[in-house]
Amino acid sequence: MTASPTADLHPAPRRTGRVHRAWWVALAGFVAIVGAAGFRSVPGVLIDPLHTEFGWSHGTIGLAVSINLVLFGLFSPFAAALMDRFGIRPVLITALLLLATGSALTVFMTEPWQLWLLWGVVVGLGAGSISMAFVATLVSRWFVARRGLVSGILTAAAATGQLVFLPGVAWLATAYGWRVPSLVVAGAALLVLPLVVFAVRDHPRDLGLEAYGATPEHPTPARPSRKGNAALLALASLREAARTRAFWLLAAGFAICGASTNGLVGTHFVPAAHDHGMPLTAAASLLAVIGIVDIVGTVASGWLTDRVDPRVLLAIYYALRGLSLMALPTLLGPDVQPSMWAFILFYGLDWVATVPPTVALCQQHFGERAPMVFGWVFASHQLGAAVAATGAGLVRDVQGSYTLAWLIAGALCLGAAVLSFMVPRVRETQPLPSPSSV
Template structure:
């Protein structure tokens, strides 16, 4: 009987993390799908690159803008209900897009509705799960959950690119919709609302010293996000984190995630091969971002962010000038991939240190808004630059310079805050 005692059972936090990882993975797959669909939609409907990029940009923007309100929903009605609602919107909108015939249909389905749904299943969800379920190893778990977005590209992109061969786009929509739909019963079954529902404390927390968590209220209270923002904007740290995370979005999913396949196409590289390149980035980001979480538990997050943004900027500045051969692209994919979203764990750590456990998740949601604004600017702006100038080179050079600037911000010591660590022990 001792084999099955509570002390020997798997902690439910590990199951919650596994399901959350899958949900974030699918959400990332949805947000990366427009990059695969860009050329097929252009061929099938005759829509120009700027129009298609606008829908992708809007989806990316809403993906971030919904974040703080989703965090407030997680506080007021619960993490589980928020996840289920987001997955339902993602499944419904992508499934309905099979019958689109005009640009506004694409904007509504893949831009507005899926953007709102995926925003409820985004990095802010990972931050909420970490804060609620883990007393130790928070940086490592946040790194792992952040890496799920890269893993989404790793798993989805080559398969979606294969489905889109010959200009087909409906199979892509069907596959994304099915993946979202399959997750709904999994979340309903395996994700309890809080550790107390399973008769345990947070992972790494002494049950005798655990404080009882207040159950979520059933009323929807979106103004919690506004109240938290009102407190945060008085802090210079908030503006440093938001500004640099704007650059993070500008230099990752907005530019590379949305336009890399098309950029490779300009150099004669087939979509499947280009998607494989993104998958290679995703594989190495899984390593890099998980390692970033481990490092965040041990080192000054500001120094880590200075390194990450500096390396990312240098890689983007170099990309337009390489020969786009297999060797040079592989080197870029490894170098850039290790740093794709390694910025998330130290950014979450700084938010927790400066805003405390009660506000940290919502404040990170607002910081994520800046990230997605940057991503939206890059997604739309790079499409316009390509259409007007016939080349993506200026877009990648501008993004690289912004990343170097973000590195300089942290090298000067900004983002220190008041020096008080208000977060739960990590």
């Protein structure tokens, strides 16, 4: 493998006996992402309980998840623009309140439209504000060195927060009904609020500091101008990025990434395993193991991203994911066999390992606009997830099994591997100009 064009060549700061404030901000961001991701674990576990109580089809419930995923993705670049305009902390506080409100009010719903409104719209907007665009914004402002590593750690928080709640949510739903876990997750989002209020700051200059690893050759990123309309800034970034081949290749690959993770496995693995006789809590526990293993895989991916060509990493990740998904239908059964454990461990390492190299490629190609551009790339991720969430539910309703959904997702991942390797090297393109007031 060749070295990445943006390898972390400048050394980290010398040790001074004090932890740089950037790491504390990153820690607060990590906890906020984990807390906010708690609600993301609820839909996949509650599909069967909701179907049993209300008689809603898998497709009806999957549509609510799809609305959530679409708004989660589409609002991400606008959230990045709002963070530029008003600061990180106010946006995070508003997002956590939306998540808590949407989750708590679900206990009163009796009609599908209420499910779509609360799970889909309210929680989708809240989750979209604490998405990967938030990770890109925090990393780009507070870190110059170790950006790939920190991106990996924060990305792991998003996936891990979504999955480690699963066993508890499944147990609560089984023992007390689906309404109790909805209230518990709402409380978890509220518990994160004090940490965000007291620990998160918008920019190192707010505290008279330089970004971690800043040097004269690699200075602290400029403070956002706070000027212009946030929505127009986000749309301007899309307009400029859409003129480049790199953007469309990254967006297409990331759409497949979303379809094969959040949309398919995250939403439908539990009911698919249940179809094969596996207890609900056992299937949810397997997804939780994916979330735990994901920490290792994503942090390692961030470390590799600082050293290896991100295009090569993406191609490898997608190819391996595709092959594993094609094998999954033969592994499902009433008991958890060693072959299923092998899939869980392997797939967990690859779950969101794609994010650090994708963030790095956006930083290479789009410069200061990278957070907002990555927000649009992430929007494609969620659109792909939304299609898979509804599509896989319809496959299950029509055919009585998820087998075709697994095979299609595996084939798409192999295509994403090819698309990733087609992304131009950084020397072939020039970063977008710095954002101007709109």
